Every structure is written in structure tokens, then in C-alpha cells.
Amino acid sequence: MKIVIIGAGRIAWHLGKRLKSKGLPVAQVISRTAGHAESLAEVLQAQWTDLPAEIIPDADWIILAVKDDAIVEVAEAFAPHVREALVTHTSGGTAGAVLAKYFSRYGVFYPLQSFSREHTPVWSKIPFCVDAAHPEDVLQLKKTAKTIGNLVYRVNDEQRALLHVAAVFANNFANRCFAIAEKILDEKDLPFELLHPLMEETLAKALQDSPERMQTGPAMRGDTDTVKRHLHLLQKHPEWQNIYRILSDDINPELR
Numbered sequence: 001m002k003i004v005i006i007g008a009g010r011i012a013w014h015l016g017k018r019l020k021s022k023g024l025p026v027a028q029v030i031s032r033t034a035g036h037a038e039s040l041a042e043v044l045q046a047q048w049t050d051l052p053a054e055i056i057p058d059a060d061w062i063i064l065a066v067k068d069d070a071i072v073e074v075a076e077a078f079a080p081h082v083r084e085a086l087v088t089h090t091s092g093g094t095a096g097a098v099l100a101k102y103f104s105r106y107g108v109f110y111p112l113q114s115f116s117r118e119h120t121p122v123w124s125k126i127p128f129c130v131d132a133a134h135p136e137d138v139l140q141l142k143k144t145a146k147t148i149g150n151l152v153y154r155v156n157d158e159q160r161a162l163l164h165v166a167a168v169f170a171n172n173f174a175n176r177c178f179a180i181a182e183k184i185l186d187e188k189d190l191p192f193e194l195l196h197p198l199m200e201e202t203l204a205k206a207l208q209d210s211p212e213r214m215q216t217g218p219a220m221r222g223d224t225d226t227v228k229r230h231l232h233l234l235q236k237h238p239e240w241q242n243i244y245r246i247l248s249d250d251i252n253p254e255l256r
């Protein structure tokens, strides 16, 4: 299978290295910034270019690993140079159908994890959400995902759109709450480590049972005086006060 990766960011680096280590070497890296394409290609021992017209003509699988807002623009630029290849993007928040206008074989290969440059992903724990317009391509993507990971799901555009919303709550918003907690402690010269055991317990319980059933705290108990005191203590930070109020109301609508 001749694989081409378009993009040379976080996903391209991690996915490219993982594919190579599992015997699925990337033949070519293409990216808007020539230096980025070259750096990744060097690591993957692949060809590179920054020009859509120079894509290898016999590619089997093209992975669009560019930022969400550039997917359509990049698909449009490559469409005239792609014949038979299966083209997938890696985005959780973008429909696979956006590629339908440009390619006959298209799909999505979305690894549901937060990738950063510094951390080596634990591939066996990353769910791959795949989908494609043709059943044989779905099978191919599932097989590839199984080779480089372990958990594979077929998820359609409608499901993935909401899965992505859920992921924002579970990861981005939860992390923002951790960050706010850190700042609140910092203002009183308290170390964030104080909250580590509580954070660990929260996650362990949420994984063990339904987080809905595991909910505790003043809002859940209906301790309105405590909730009012907390809101008063957050006076200097009206935006955190708002978040506190919205989340408390959501936990216990009777507080409204």
C-alpha cells in the first residue's frame, strides 16, 4: 500500500511514525511549508514535496492531516492530481462528506486522542473512529487501524460530530476546570498538588461507573448557602462565577 500524508503537524508525525513502525511505511509527505514536509520525510525516509502536482500518481491511501479549516481547500487543490486513491481526513469535527465533491473514494480516519509533540501516544488505548463511502474501504481502514492500534469503531458523520462535542466536554472543558482550580489555589499560595488525589479519584470513579451517578458536591446536595458563599468568593472573577453558576444549575436544576 502506497501511503501519502498531506500535512506535517502533530497527527502527521505521530501517525507517520506509527505506520512505519508497523510495516506500513509512508511513501511521501506533502505539506504547505516545505521545511515541515522535509523534516518529517527525513524521519520517515519518504519522498517529500510542497506541490500538489507532485503527488505520487500511484498512491493507494492519502491521509489529509491538515487543520480542520484547511481540509476543503487542500482537497480542492489535490483533486485534479488524484485518481484512484482512497482519501481520508483525520478530523473529529469535520464530516467525511466534505470530501465527496473531490474524490470518489473518501472517508475518515480519526484517532480519538489529544496528541502533542512531546508525548508518545499509547496506541493500544486510542480508539480509531473510521468511516468511508465504500464498504471495502471501511474494511481496509478498520484493518489498518487494528494494525496500528487496538480499538476500532465505525462511526458515521452524524455520530462523529456529536462524539467530538462530547470529547470537548470530557477533555478540553474538564482541563479548563483543572486550570481554573490551579489559578484559584495559586491566588492563595497553595500548591496545585493538593488537588491531585481528588482529581485522580474523580477520574477513577467516572471510569468505573457513570459520572452522572458519581456526582457529589454542594450543588448536588442542595447546599444553597455553600453555593452562595462560593459565588461570593468568586466575585473578583465574574467569568469563573458564571461557569460555577451554569455548572451548578446543570448539576441540580432545583438551585435555579
Ligand SMILES: NC(=O)c1ccc[n+]([C@@H]2O[C@H](COP(=O)([O-])OP(=O)(O)OC[C@H]3O[C@@H](n4cnc5c(N)ncnc54)[C@H](OP(=O)(O)O)[C@@H]3O)[C@@H](O)[C@H]2O)c1
Residues within 6 Å of the ligand: 007, 008, 009, 010, 011, 012, 031, 032, 033, 034, 036, 037, 064, 065, 066, 067, 068, 070, 073, 074, 089, 090, 091, 092, 093, 110, 111, 112, 113, 114, 115, 116
Ligand atoms: N492534535 C490532535 O490532538 C488531533 C487529534 C485527533 C485529530 N486531529 C485532527 O488532525 C488534523 C491535523 O491536526 P494537527 O494537530 O496535526 O494539526 P497541527 O499540528 O496544527 O498541524 C496542522 C497542519 O495543517 C497544515 N495547514 C494548516 N493550514 C493550512 C492551509 N491553509 N493549507 C494547507 N495546509 C495547512 C500545516 O501545514 P504546514 O506545517 O506545512 O504549514 C500543518 O502541517 C486536524 O484535522 C485535527 O482535527 C488532531
